[in-house]
Amino acid sequence: MLWNIDLTLVDVTIVTRDAYADAFKQVTGRPLVKLAPAMGRPDSEIIFETLAINGIVTGDEHLPRFIDALAHAFAARRRSLVKDxxxxxxxxxxxxxxxxxxxxVQSVLTGTIKSNAALKLNAFGLDxxxxxEVGGYGEEVYPKASLLQVSQGRVKQMYGFRCDGSNTVLIGDSARDVQTARIAGASMIAVASGRSTPTELHEAGADIVLPDLTNASEVVSAVAKLTTPMDRKAG
Structure with a gap:
């Protein structure tokens, strides 16, 4: 079971923007003018586009430096997560x-880098x-569908589960999350809590679309519908 984080489990948009601005200045020495839109993309993509649209010629050293700066900038704002x-x-x-x-086994498939993903969930007692350890994160430079398959491999290695499309469910809020599940052959529960409408989520190919996560029994029923008792017991 893989969860998207932003706008599915938490909304820390303000803190994320501030951390990006801080990291950008640390890496480039210049103030951030424009931040590339997230749109369900990994931090690695957002970083490269943000550098490009702000006129920074990127090299191989930029991504690891920016990721490190982003991790430190976000950690420095951990107290702001609950407030903002x-x-x-x-x-x-x-x-x-x-x-x-x-x-x-529950983990995350997120565009957020691993350290920041842990901070986001820890702030609200969700961690x-x-x-x-078996999730997929934004510093790993893979297409998100490939990252889902990487996560499946990690589950199999650590838990001995037979982990494939037949017993993997992704829960997310964007049409891009739905596309990720479709490409990777996983089942998809979409929640209309982000920027994608229920119609867009249906059209993208979600197996089930929920308005939000407020009905826990509805979420459990959706997971049960997309897997089998044998899957849940033996993987």
Whole structure:
């Protein structure tokens, strides 16, 4: 079970923008004028585009330097996460409810770099429901669908699960998340809590579209519908 983070589980947009501005100045020595839109993309893509649209000629050294600066800038703002951010409605109860299903491993498939993903969930007490070691993150320069398959491999290695498209479910809020699941052959539960409308999520090919995560039993039912009891017990 893989969860997208931003606008699915939490909304920390203000803190993220401030951290990007700080990291950009650290790396380039210039103030950030324009931040590339996220649109469900990994931090690695956002960083490259942000540098480009601000007139920075990129080299091989820019990505690791920016990722390191972004991690430090975000960590420096950890106290602002709760003040300026929010947990999405129903997210905690949904995570708890899915965790009660036998044989389920919960992790994240996110565009956020790993250290910042952990900080985002920790700020709202959501980190205890996921195994960060088997997730997929924004510093890994893979297409997101490939990253989903990397995560499946990590689950198999660490848990011995048979982990493939038949027993992998992604929950996210964007049409791009849906496309990721479709390409990787995973099932998709889309929640209309982000910038994609229910119609857009249906048209992108989501198996199930929920308005949000406020009905935990509805989330569990959706997971059960897309997997089988054998999958959940034995992987």
């Amino acid at each position: 951010g929010r947990v999405m409605p129903g997210a905690k109860d949904a995570l708890k409810a899915v965790a009660r299903l036998g044989g389920v 205890k429901y996921v195994d960060f």
